[in-house]
Amino acid sequence: MTVLVFVETEAGHARQASRSAIAAASKLGEVHALVVGDAASVGASADAAAKIPGVTKVLKAGNDALAHTLAEPLADLLVSLAGDYSHIVAAASSVGKNVLPRAAALLDVQPIPDVLDIVDADTFVRPIYAGNALATVKSADAKKVLTIRATSFDPAPAEGGSAAIEDAAAPAAGDTSRFVSAETPTSDRPELESARVIVSGGRGLQNGENFKTVLEPLADKLGAAIGASRVAVDSGYVPNDYQVGQTGKIVAPELYIAVGISGAIQHLAGMKDSKVIVAINKDEDAPIFQVADYGLVGDLFDVVPKLAAAL
Amino acid sequence: MKILVPVKRVVDYNIKVRPKADGTGVETAGLKMSMNPFDEIAVEEALRLREKGAATEVVAVSIGVQQAQDTLRTAMAMGADRAILVLTEESPEPLAVAKILKAIVERETPDLLILGKQAIDDDMNATGQMLAGLLGWPQGTFASKVELADGRAEVAREVDGGTEVVSIALPAIVTADLRLNEPRYASLPNIMKAKKKPLETLQASDLGVDTTRRLTVVSVAEPPARKAGVKVGSVEELVEKLRNEAKVI
Secondary structure, eight states: OEEEEEOOEETTEEOHHHHHHHHHHHTTSEEEEEEEEOTTTHHHHHHHHHTSTTEEEEEEEESGGGTTOOHHHHHHHHHHHGGGOSEEEEESSHHHHHHHHHHHHHTTOOOEEEEOEEEETTEEEEEEGGGTEEEEEEEOSSSEEEEEOGGGSOOOOSSSOOOEEEEOOOOOOOSSEEEEEEEOOOOSSOOGGGOSEEEEEOGGGOSHHHIIIIIHHHHHHHTOEEEEOHHHHHTTSSOGGGBBSTTSBOOOOSEEEEESOOOOHHHHHHHTTOSEEEEEESOTTOGGGGTOSEEEESOHHHHHHHHHHHO | OEEEEEOOEEEOTTOOOOBOTTSSSBOOTTOOEEEOHHHHHHHHHHHHHHHTTSOSEEEEEEEESTTHHHHHHHHHHHTOSEEEEEEOSSSOOHHHHHHHHHHHHHHHOOSEEEEESOOTTTOOOOHHHHHHHHHTOOEEEEEEEEEEETTEEEEEEEETTEEEEEEEESSEEEEEOGGGOOOOOOOHHHHHHHTTSOEEEEEGGGGTOOOOOSEEEEEEEOOOOOOOOEEESSHHHHHHIIIIISOOO
């Protein structure tokens, strides 16, 4: 069996989530990687994918239509390549979730999103009901279309392989869908999904200023990424892409420190696979204490600066 | 312009479900059911577009068992003009739902469909994208802002690392993210009025759609439980435990 993995690249590097998808795909068979981009940058992206151990061939498709991973041309490309493959796989990122179901429909296949575990070539484990249940499903489709939950598979290394690179025919640019602009707030902190430590804030922080003055010093000491609950994002304390939860990012760091977060089902869905969870909350009945390895009941404005000072 | 809004009846988002003891599914008997929260946002957006004069009619569609008509009445109480219920077994897969919706789109010829980005029961996040593929229409998924002008929709999308804006030609598919809007509550007079609005009922088989499942559920289990934690009395004790017991700092 040969598996096609769509690999997302950024500035000539394969994203960590895509390397996790490659690790998952390696359990199924031989792995070919697909990289796309504009004609000028796709070469460097293909070189990066070729170095990932476990990848035996890289298909590269570069043109303007593919520069922004729009769903329409990318799904058409996946469908045009699908004939040779038993499985089509991508990370369950915003790009993977946007594109793979569209490609699956065109192949008349029911996709299997957010795969946590691979039982065999047809059987997969995925979370349902915000992670409150794990469903094992067996697919009767001839081809499997999967997205992979990155935190459930250790990423394949970035270096060490040397796959051959081939050109794939890129689809023509249409006009039904056009990229207009992107706004990506820059940060010096580690990326939320790959951070070893995450310090996350919720309603208890009260405002955006307190994220800066209370949480940032602690995150700096730990080299941590900063996350947030939905309430903190909806209240405008921090940007949307900080959100951890069923509707935000799914993370599984070694240490997750939840500060002023009650622990609603929706939030727990995004972080309960963290190795060690610490909760700091003044409400001793907050549900977050039911999943926390270490809980400290107290006022975060008192406790968090003390904790930062003690590290 | 006509907007079609598919809505799904799901277990209320506040309820923590449990797998059945025999592992065949989750226990849903007797639980409170509600409209999927993302679908409320989709309905709200369609109503706002109608209120701005960008749309003339909002039609709600639900696919599932007879009780899904309650969900459609809720959509009409919010302001949808009429509703269509397609009767099937409970909760068909997104592929089947997308095929049924394609048949409805061919009958109704809407200019825009707004769906929720995912249903909070199966967490698939697939139906909108699949329907767009089947229809050959462009898609604006995970939308946090939608503006219509000159036969196109400009959609701000929530993506990893920030926001992206795309322009898609109508007819098109949009899926709503949480931040698109704050859905309205249905008032009592509007709930009463909604009982008189037209609700058409169809059988999936009449639409010629095969709803055979492609995925068989082998088992449904509780996720591994976390080991019970401890409460610490002070910051010093916390630091000591993280250093020497958990060894994570």
